[in-house]
Amino acid sequence: MFNFDFYNPTRILFGEDRLGSIDQLVPADAKVLITYGGGSAKKYGTVDKVRNxxxxxxxxxxxxxxxxxxxxxxxxxxxxxxxxxxxxLLAIGGGSVIDGTKFITLAASYDGDALDLLKYGFSPIGLDVIGHTVPFGAVLTLPATGSEMNSGGVISYGQGKYPVFSELAFPKFSILDPTLTYTLPKIQVANGVVDAFVHTTEQYLTYPVEGRIQDRISEGILQTLIEIGETTIAEPENYDARANLVWSATLALNGLICAxxxxxxxxxxxxxxxxALYGIDHGQTLAVILPSLLEVRREQKRAKLLQYADRVWRITEGSEDDRINSAIQKTRGFFESLGVKTRLSDxxxxxxxxPEIIEQLKTHGMTALSETHDLTLDISQEILERAL
Amino acid sequence: MFNFDFYNPTRILFGEDRLGSIDQLVPADAKVLITYGGGSAKKYGTVDKVRNxxxxxxxxxxxxxxxxxxxxxxxxxxxxxxxxxxxxLLAIGGGSVIDGTKFITLAASYDGDALDLLKYGFSPIGLDVIGHTVPFGAVLTLPATGSEMNSGGVISYGQGKYPVFSELAFPKFSILDPTLTYTLPKIQVANGVVDAFVHTTEQYLTYPVEGRIQDRISEGILQTLIEIGETTIAEPENYDARANLVWSATLALNGLICAxxxxxxxxxxxxxxxxALYGIDHGQTLAVILPSLLEVRREQKRAKLLQYADRVWRITEGSEDDRINSAIQKTRGFFESLGVKTRLSDxxxxxxxxPEIIEQLKTHGMTALSETHDLTLDISQEILERAL
Structure with a gap:
């Protein structure tokens, strides 16, 4: 197991009818800015409930x-x-609104040109750069990104997407009420399941380092998503299925399974x-890339792919390669079963x-990706070709 | 899934050679009190390293x-x-020292008679009672109780043990260096494995509420402890086995699996x-009580016991009762394999x-225990009789 730091001070209020707690969580004399997205938070009354x-x-x-x-x-x-x-600040929405609100508080508190804040990448922006931020809370309406319980965000600028991390960007609290997500379009829920799933595989399908408990938690998240994925799309008001999606998606990216x-x-x-290039939903892009990536990287990921086949999909028969093939096929099939297409041609x-995708990866410095930093542009090209 | 709150702001620094970070984590002008136990923290040089x-x-x-x-x-x-x-405050030790240090900071900050603080039981002591505490960090030397990442402690007074909880009692940071635990006597490591195991079963072997991901994490902790238990006792300097014990024990009681x-x-x-009555080690008492308790409470816990048999012990053959019997037997066998005896007669x-044990339970108000508050003194007696 590698050395690690874990720190996550976000307070979670999970369950039905939790919005009333906002009164205790926000200072009595605070001047509040509510942030939200395209209007569904307004349309379905969540903004009004929060104002109330x-x-x-x-x-x-x-x-x-x-x-x-x-x-x-x-x-x-x-x-x-x-x-x-x-x-x-009070963010009402999913990953985009919460990510955006993190950037808003950092930018509002930064003395220089806010563009500077896009230059840090995965290096956290520290107290030496920004001494203090306006605190914020979140009301989650879309389970997917885990932004409600972490300190990172992804910001679009020009044709690029830029990660931004800072300990100052943890929500003070996040309200996770599964019933607030009932009105989501099915495709957004499906994308959310895929997003949480691939967040988990990014931290799990690498190489073994005796992180036994981390592996078990990752496998637990994947198994839970597989168990509830189709149900929570077909039955949006099935509370337990949705609650398990919400909590699994949060745990998939709160720093626990990567520690x-x-x-x-x-x-x-x-x-x-x-x-960035074609406007394909984030979850859909992951459903396209992951299966092909696993095929191309099967040697580097062999030990973990076999573990994944065994523990997550219960595949125990056949040669090692058969089991790996079968696990990748099951993964693709799972995404398709949710209604999320897995081919670029789709x-x-x-x-x-x-070529233009590769060019963009090159422009953004994505020339040595993966857990072993050896996924070159040539390999990205192979992955994209297999994803056609 | 029930509604829940989750909040855990303790910063974890996990791995080898982390003590140097103390210099950044403790304010430069702080006047520090190092707390420790019977002397091994001193004897093996940890106190000196921290002072350094x-x-x-x-x-x-x-x-x-x-x-x-x-x-x-x-x-x-x-x-x-x-x-x-x-x-x-800087606690160097295991659960007793860290629990004790939590109480020290609460008592030092409380204006009234510190005895008052024993009256709250499982109700958290709030900011209305104590407005501010002296912050503290912990250096863990014994993996078992999870006290290094939670806000509770158990304090002995007279012939009783009193739980004390407060959000003010979270460590600011805890350093979890598995190598600092290498010098522990085998029996203490074995007790630690049992303690972490039973912490998990207390939150898992109840009744199902569709807490799928919580169940999976609990099962993951139990499986990890089973996998590494004997190894980490037999090979104290096996880093990975010990690291998995340390992190599993912390996760078993940091609020995650009970949420x-x-x-x-x-x-x-x-x-x-x-x-309290006979001075038996905490871990040993759990190894004695748990198997008998599961036998007596098999009807109330039937669904979860079957899940436990299947997922943790891979028992799939036989009638429901056979599988439950077998899972309980495996549990007892696991404790015994660690060298921890499971019978009162031992x-x-x-x-x-x-009768005197029952009398003490009565004195301490332990007349309606368990997840369903229907474990009466008669049932406690039955559990003790089966544990003879």
């Missing part, structure tokens, strides 16, 4: 944070935070280019587009 | 915190904290009386002692 819980606090609203939140949008919100002297083990993230990095991307 | 990491800070020491830390001892330390205006599911704790409550406790 905030009582007579002064409340501003900033809607319109888009999927893959844009730098320009967030900087506008940061200006409001400064101008109105906001001292608490002390290698991490890959190549599927995400390649997938990000597909979103999204009208042909072989002719591969 | 603290540089030229003013450092006091308070040794002699005993197993099942006594109220009187801790109150003496609290007086030192006040008198010397200590502003950071949203029922909890039992009857084995602990009955076990506490055995420790500790020279005969049937003649049962």
């Amino acid at each position: 819980a905030l009582g007579d606090r002064i409340v501003h609203e900033f809607g319109g944070i888009e999927p893959n939140p844009h730098y320009e949008t967030l900087v506008r919100a940061a200006e409001i935070v400064r101008r109105e002297q906001i001292d608490f 002390g083990v290698p991490q890959d993230w190549a599927a995400h990095m390649i997938g990000h280019e597909l979103t 999204y009208n991307i042909g072989a002719d587009k591969i | 990491a603290l540089g030229d800070r003013i450092v006091h020491e308070f040794g002699g915190i005993e197993p099942n830390p006594h109220y009187e001892t801790l109150v003496r330390a609290a007086e030192i904290v006040r008198r010397e205006q200590i502003d950071f 949203g599911v029922p909890q039992d704790w009857a084995a602990h409550m009955i076990g506490h009386e055995l420790t 500790y020279n406790i005969g049937a003649d002692k049962i």
Whole structure:
């Protein structure tokens, strides 16, 4: 097991009817900015319920944070935070709104050009750069990214997606009420299942380092998602299925399963280019890339793929290669069973587009991906070709 | 799944050679009190290493915190904290020292009679009672109780053991270096494995509430402990086995696996009386009580016992009762394989002692134990009789 640090101070309030707690969690004299996305938080009444819980606090609203939140949008919100002297942010939404709100608080508190904050990549932005941020809470409406219980976000700028990490960007609290997610379109729920699944495989399907308990937790998340995936899409108001999706998605990216083990993230990095270039949903890009990536990287990942076949899919018959093939096939089949297509051609991307995807990876410095830093552009190309 | 709150702000530094980080984690101008137990932290040089990491800070020491830390001892330390205006505590030890240090910081910050703090039981002591505490960190030397990453402790007073909980009692940080545990006597490691195992079963072997991911994590902890238990006792310097024990024991009681599911704790409550009356080690008391408790409570726990038999022990043959019997037998066998005896008679406790144990349970109000609050004194008696 590798050495690791684990720190996660976000307070989780999980379950039905938790919005009333906001009154205790937000300082009584706080000036609040509510942030949200395209309007469903407003349409389905969540914004009103949150305003209601905030009582007579002064409340501003900033809607319109888009999927893959844009730098320009967030900087506008940061200006409001400064101008109105906001001292608490409340994000209502999924990963994009929460990621965006993290960036808003960092940008609002940063003295220089906020563009600087996109340069840190996976290196956390420390107290030496930003001394203090406006605290924020989150009300989750889309289970997928885990942003509600971590300190990272992904911000879109130009044709790129930029990771931003900072300990100052942990939500003070997150309210996870599964019933607030009932109104989601099926495809968003399906994408969420895939996203949580691939977050887990990025931290699990690498190489063994005797992180036994981390492996078991990862396998538990994958098994849970497999058990509840189709149900929670078919029966959106099945509370228990949805609750298990919500909590699994949160645990998949709260720092627990990556503690002390290698991490890959190549599927995400390649997938990000597909979103940036063609607007394919994040979850869909992962469903396309992961199966092909596992095929191409079967030697590097052999030991973990065999463990995955055995423990997650209960595949015990056949040669090692048979079992690995079968596990990859089951993975692809699982995504397809959720209604998420797994081929580039399903999204009208042909072989002719591969050069421009590779070019973008090159532009963004994605030339040595994976847990072993040896996934070159040639290998990314092979993965994309297999994904056609 | 039940509604739940989860909050755990303790920073974990896990792995070899982490003591140097203390210099960054403790304020530069802090006046520090190091707390420790019977002397092994001193003997094996950990106190010196910590002092070294603290540089030229003013450092006091308070040794002699005993197993099942006594109220009187801790109150003496609290007086030192006040008198010397200590502003950071550093606990070096296992659960007793860390539990004790939690109580020291609460008692030192409490204006009234510290005895009051024993009256809250499992109800957290809030900010209305104590507004501020002296922060503390921990250096773990004994993997077992999980105290290094939670906000609770058990304090001995007279013939009783009293739980104390407070959000103010989370360690700011805990250093978990498996190599610091290499010098432990085998019996203490074995007790630690049992303790972590039974912490997990207390939160898992109850009744099903569709807490799928919680169940999977619990099963993962149990499987890991079974896999590494004998090895980490036989080969104390096997890093990976010990690292898995340390991290499993921490995760077994950091609030994760109990979030949203029922909890039992009857084995602990009955076990506490055995420790208080006869000085039997905590882990040993659990190894005695758990198998008998599972036999007696097999109807209430039937669904989870079958799941436990299947997923943890891979028992799939035979009738339901056969599988449950077999799982209980395997549990007992596991404890025995670690060298921890599972019968009262192994500790020279005969049937003649049962009335006084029951009397103590009655005195301490332990008349309606378990996840369903229907484990009466009669049932405790039956459990003890089966444990003879």
